[in-house]
Amino acid sequence: MKTEELWLEFSTELLTFIQMRVRNEFDAEDILQDVFRKIHLSIHTLSDESKIQSWMYQITRNAITDYYRTSARRNGIETHFDDEIKLMETEEVSNLNNLVSGWLTCIAQALDEKYREAILLTELGVFTQKQLAERLGISVSGAKSRVQRGREKIKEMLLACCHIERDRLGNVIDYQRKSASCNYNLC
Structure with a gap:
């Protein structure tokens, strides 16, 4: 499957997913771009195309976690984003x-x-x-x-x-x- 096809099919859905977790609209769009860059670079590692949607969402979750970690480091804030991300994922699963x-x-x-x-x-x-x-x-x-x-x-x-x-x-x-x-x- 090509990255362009994935973009057309999933970009709106993934952007909505990111926007629910990241308040800044521009940051959400940047995260989406980063997600698709990672997808493009590692699509060849996906062994089962039937799991592509779950795989893409995992990349997206990881990108959101990275965003919060980077943001905290940049601002010199000591935080427990891992705990917050786990709570967010727990709420999502619930x-x-x-x-x-x-x-x-x-x-x-x-x-x-x-x-x-x-x-x-x-x-x-x-x-x-x-x-x-x-x-x-x-x-x-x-x-x-x-x-x-x-x-x-x-x-x-x-x-x-x-x-x-x-x-x-x-x-x-x-x-x-x-x-x-x-x-x-x-x-």
Whole structure:
């Protein structure tokens, strides 16, 4: 993939991402230029083009961190930008986790009744699987099966609409809708 194509496809999105983290509009534009310079110089190192968006966002996060470190050094300010960047990234992950969990509630509405009820009461509600079994008058293993099948169906439905990128802890760090005409309403 060529840098020019990436610029056309992602520059506006990345600039918005940077502007949310850097107050000065001109600095944000400079950071974007630096990001694309780094992309251009290291695009040949990317082994899996399907991960290009996540790779570009990682370069962008690193550039923002460098911006704050350089700015602090230049101004002689002693600060803990690493802690602030970690907090910023934690908030971002939390926001993405919340966004995707909201989708799960919407997708659950499209499940067959027996799976929808099992998921809404246990995974998205406060019931244990044992309480679900008692409420429905089925065995505990039957309740566990419904919950498990419901989870699998939600996962299939979600992955049919979106590509979800997660970190090693399972947190959502990036997503991309596969199609605007997804069959399921993601709210």
